[in-house]
Amino acid sequence: METTTIEDFYRETSGLIPEGINKEIGHFNVFPIADMVARHHKKMPMPYNRRAYYKISFIVGHNRAEYADKVVEIERSALLFATPKIPYNYIPQDDKQGGYFCIFTHDFLLPAKSGIVIDDLPLFRPGTVPIFQINDEHAAELQHIFGKIRRELESDYAYKYDLLRNYVIELLHFGQKLQPATALYPSHTASARVSSLFIELLERQFPIESPNQRLNLRTAKDYADRLAVHVNHLNKVLKENTGKTTTDIISSRIVQEAKILLKQTDWNISEIAWSLGFEELAHFSNFFRKQTALAPVAFRG
Numbered sequence: 001m002e003t004t005t006i007e008d009f010y011r012e013t014s015g016l017i018p019e020g021i022n023k024e025i026g027h028f029n030v031f032p033i034a035d036m037v038a039r040h041h042k043k044m045p046m047p048y049n050r051r052a053y054y055k056i057s058f059i060v061g062h063n064r065a066e067y068a069d070k071v072v073e074i075e076r077s078a079l080l081f082a083t084p085k086i087p088y089n090y091i092p093q094d095d096k097q098g099g100y101f102c103i104f105t106h107d108f109l110l111p112a113k114s115g116i117v118i119d120d121l122p123l124f125r126p127g128t129v130p131i132f133q134i135n136d137e138h139a140a141e142l143q144h145i146f147g148k149i150r151r152e153l154e155s156d157y158a159y160k161y162d163l164l165r166n167y168v169i170e171l172l173h174f175g176q177k178l179q180p181a182t183a184l185y186p187s188h189t190a191s192a193r194v195s196s197l198f199i200e201l202l203e204r205q206f207p208i209e210s211p212n213q214r215l216n217l218r219t220a221k222d223y224a225d226r227l228a229v230h231v232n233h234l235n236k237v238l239k240e241n242t243g244k245t246t247t248d249i250i251s252s253r254i255v256q257e258a259k260i261l262l263k264q265t266d267w268n269i270s271e272i273a274w275s276l277g278f279e280e281l282a283h284f285s286n287f288f289r290k291q292t293a294l295a296p297v298a299f300r301g
Helices: 006-013 033-041 136-153 160-177 190-203 220-227 231-242 246-264 269-275 281-292 296-300
Strands: 028-032 054-060 063-067 070-074 077-082 088-092 098-104 131-133
Touching (some): 028 033, 028 136, 033 054, 098 136, 136 160, 220 246, 246 269, 246 281, 269 281
Antiparallel strands (some): 028 098
16 A cells, blocks of 8 residues: 655655755644645645655645545535544645645654654544534634744744644644544543543554555454453443444444555455455455445445
């Protein structure tokens, strides 16, 4: 599966890779969306794939965003957060595009520098789609924050990267404030902890990045054994906390990855079936059809 590196990004957008891109401070940059759309999207759409860097986009204009296996229509403006774990893109639906996006590497926001663990934030919890439609007031606030980022990036202030980290953290909190309260303040009961550990373990099985990589945990019992709980207890806890059975949640995540692999890779369907833990192609085809009402070959188109 293809992953776009920070170097790939610069080759595709400007042909020039900035000096010191892999410095110990990590890399950070910001761009006006209108400039990028005018220069590149008319020639070549943004690829739908995983990136080896983080991206925060303040999108102004009619767009269609694809995130994992979800599609979100952006009518006016939105705030989108992307991590290296999930493939995404957004496709302009008209010529009136504006806003900004910033990109940064993992090293730029290390916990020792920023005080946060970015992948543990509610924004990036498994199953979250961190795309938020925003009103005019929010858009004005984001315009102001990105304006400060652009000015600071061009300054010669000795501690500008510390200040830029603060602006990135401000954007992260801005997005989290747009999330429902249930996402920000999850229950801390024992059953909620088991549910959280299960979801974390499930997400660690993904992404599948090579036809030679295989899903290790496939069944409810596999997960219960790894979590040292009885399979019936795990099922009861998940049903209470999510309304879904263990098997339903596992199946939903496997079919999400299957959709990504079918659309994003050129692996043959037998390879995809094997990597997702199916011994027989027919078993995978039956599973996929039951979940989506389409055969894998029909979904791939």
